[in-house]
Amino acid sequence: MQTKLAAEAIPISKKRNSWIRAIQKYKVMYILLFPALVYFAVFKYIPLAGIIIAFKNYNLALGLWDSPWVGLKNFQDFINGVYFWDIMRNTIVISLYKLLFGFSAPIALALLLNEVHTQWFKKIVQTITYLPHFLSWVIVYGLMVALLAPGDGLFNMILKENGFEPISFLTEPAWGRLLVISSEIWKDIGWGAILYLAALAGIDPSLYEAARMDGASKWRQLWHVTLPGIRGVIILMLILKLSHILDAGFDQIFMFANTFNQEKIDIIDTWVYREGLERLKIGLATAVGLFKAVIGFILVLAANKIAKKFDGQIW
Amino acid sequence: MVKLTIGEKAWQSTVYFILIVLSLLCLLPFLYVVAVSVTPESEVLRRGIVIIPESFTFAAYKEVFVSNGIGQAYKITLFRTIVGTALNVFFTVIAAYPLSKKYLPGRSTFLLFIVFTMMFSGGLIPTYLLIRSLGMLNSPWVLIVPHLISAFNLVIIKGFFEQLPAEIEESARVDGASELQSLWKIILPLSMPVLATISLFYAVGHWNSYFDAIVYINDANLMPLQVVLRNILLNIANQSAESMANTGTVSQFAVQMAAVVVTTVPILIVYPFMQKHFTKGMLMGSIKG
Numbered sequence: 001m002q003t004k005l006a007a008e009a010i011p012i013s014k015k016r017n018s019w020i021r022a023i024q025k026y027k028v029m030y031i032l033l034f035p036a037l038v039y040f041a042v043f044k045y046i047p048l049a050g051i052i053i054a055f056k057n058y059n060l061a062l063g064l065w066d067s068p069w070v071g072l073k074n075f076q077d078f079i080n081g082v083y084f085w086d087i088m089r090n091t092i093v094i095s096l097y098k099l100l101f102g103f104s105a106p107i108a109l110a111l112l113l114n115e116v117h118t119q120w121f122k123k124i125v126q127t128i129t130y131l132p133h134f135l136s137w138v139i140v141y142g143l144m145v146a147l148l149a150p151g152d153g154l155f156n157m158i159l160k161e162n163g164f165e166p167i168s169f170l171t172e173p174a175w176g177r178l179l180v181i182s183s184e185i186w187k188d189i190g191w192g193a194i195l196y197l198a199a200l201a202g203i204d205p206s207l208y209e210a211a212r213m214d215g216a217s218k219w220r221q222l223w224h225v226t227l228p229g230i231r232g233v234i235i236l237m238l239i240l241k242l243s244h245i246l247d248a249g250f251d252q253i254f255m256f257a258n259t260f261n262q263e264k265i266d267i268i269d270t271w272v273y274r275e276g277l278e279r280l281k282i283g284l285a286t287a288v289g290l291f292k293a294v295i296g297f298i299l300v301l302a303a304n305k306i307a308k309k310f311d312g313q314i315w
Numbered sequence: 316m317v318k319l320t321i322g323e324k325a326w327q328s329t330v331y332f333i334l335i336v337l338s339l340l341c342l343l344p345f346l347y348v349v350a351v352s353v354t355p356e357s358e359v360l361r362r363g364i365v366i367i368p369e370s371f372t373f374a375a376y377k378e379v380f381v382s383n384g385i386g387q388a389y390k391i392t393l394f395r396t397i398v399g400t401a402l403n404v405f406f407t408v409i410a411a412y413p414l415s416k417k418y419l420p421g422r423s424t425f426l427l428f429i430v431f432t433m434m435f436s437g438g439l440i441p442t443y444l445l446i447r448s449l450g451m452l453n454s455p456w457v458l459i460v461p462h463l464i465s466a467f468n469l470v471i472i473k474g475f476f477e478q479l480p481a482e483i484e485e486s487a488r489v490d491g492a493s494e495l496q497s498l499w500k501i502i503l504p505l506s507m508p509v510l511a512t513i514s515l516f517y518a519v520g521h522w523n524s525y526f527d528a529i530v531y532i533n534d535a536n537l538m539p540l541q542v543v544l545r546n547i548l549l550n551i552a553n554q555s556a557e558s559m560a561n562t563g564t565v566s567q568f569a570v571q572m573a574a575v576v577v578t579t580v581p582i583l584i585v586y587p588f589m590q591k592h593f594t595k596g597m598l599m600g601s602i603k604g
Contacts (some may be wrong), residue, residue: 046445139579
């Protein structure tokens with residue numbers, strides 16, 4: 001017994017010794033790494049530990065430790081709340097629409113650009129369509145105001161000049177989702193196309209030549225050469241996007257939503273902000289954030305697992 | 316070159332046509348914004364839709380700069396973009412370097428520690444409470460420090476360092492260079508493309524973000540450009556008494572459009588310089604990672 005314990009103790013101290021030696025040997029490297037570890041510990045892991053707030057009735061005056069535990073009450077309140085289905089539906093519906101249209105639009109643009117053989121023309125179109133990606137959502141909203149404002153917006157001016165009533169695109173609930181989805185496509189269609197263009201450039205030109213020799217039409221070439229050539233990238237991006245289905249675009253919707261159109265475009269994240277930081281229902285808002293984070297985490301892990309099957313890794 | 320059939324010519328024209336329309340759709344909003352911002356209100360009342368103004372006025376711009384605190388907001392945004400990006404890149408690089416060394420004991424644990432934060436986070440509320448208890452509310456540093464290192468960018472730079480040929484660094488080390496010297500004199504000069512890309516990502520992020528300032532800052536003098544623009548667009552009363560007396564000649568709509576122009580122009584100026592780098596960056600980020 002005695003000897004067995006001693007035998008177990010030796011590797012541990014040996015291990016510790018090897019650690020000390022490693023730290024001495026690579027001292028500079030660990031010093032370089034240190035600020036990052038502190039940063040992630042403080043700004044990412046402390047908030048992570050803060051999710052215990054989700055299980056408390058948090059009160060700003062009482063603080064983290066003295067606020068009473070309430071178990072799963074916050075989660076029950078959320079799931080039984082009248083707003084639950086509204087914000088879940090808004091989040092998922094907007095995400096799915098963005099997936100359906102926002103995902104296919106860049107592929108279509110890339111396919112079109114791939115047909116262009118005049119280099120300067122291609123370059124100009126790319127330069128113009130990439131630009132909106134670098135604008136903030138505040139600026140994009142400003143452009144929407146320019147086009148759609150009820151008084152002086154371009155479309156409403158056109159409507160009025162042709163004898164129609166102006167439409168409150170920016171506040172009418174019925175237009176909310178269309179506004180959010182189309183502005184997202186407008187902003188990121190060019191940027192999204194970059195990836196597919198790169199994949200298209202990697203297709204062996206001799207495949208097209210062979211297809212032409214066999215008399216394949218443009219459509220058949222697209223179906224049998226082009227699409228199979230970029231299938232891998234498409235599937236990877238699709239899985240990645242699906243795993244973020246609960247991220248419907250906070251920065252955008254926080255800018256676009258107002259008390260009028262909120263019913264149609266209020267998503268989990270904007271709700272968490274309002275409930276937590278405006279109405280100070282901190283425990284409830286944290287619980288909802290945690291609910292979303294857990295689902296998101298599972299989806300990302302699953303996505304990565306599936307993506308590996310397709311011979312690639314997401315992150 | 317193979318001769319094109321009629322069908323193929325028609326196809327080509329269709330492609331060009333669609334792409335031209337698409338490009339115009341991207342440009343049209345900008346044209347209209349600029350037009351509205353410089354057109355005198357009298358001309359709008361007379362002509363209706365104005366795309367090409369007959370006369371110009373900069374009254375809306377004067378209004379934006381004089382009454383809406385855009386000048387001060389510019390300072391804050393420049394501060395967060397320049398100082399913030401410099402600190403972002405510095406701290407990302409010095410962490411990426413050790414993590415790129417496969418021989419470093421504990422490397423994979425540290426990597427997991429960092430990458431995990433990309434997949435699971437405490438969320439908005441716990442982060443807010445942390446910032447609050449650190450006493451960082453209403454400090455300009457709150458726009459920089461909480462986003463000091465992006466795990467995503469860190470992984471990209473680490474990946475780039477890893478695929479540099481190890482022999483170059485080894486020979487320098489044999490000649491007696493320290494780790495720091497080899498990072499500074501050998502690795503960084505070879506990494507300029509990826510550093511440019513990452514700096515660009517950080518800088519654009521700083522320039523464009525607005526939500527952190529809304530959450531963490533109350534002081535009107537510390538508001539960045541995007542928040543001031545947002546307030547102008549949403550007509551959130553934020554104007555000084557001086558400007559209340561000053562309005563009348565300029566329509567609120569023209570002021571809003573002038574504010575959009577003033578916020579967009581810096582991006583347009585640097586855009587041609589960034590273009591070289593961002594395609595590469597986009598591909599690095601998405602495929603390799």
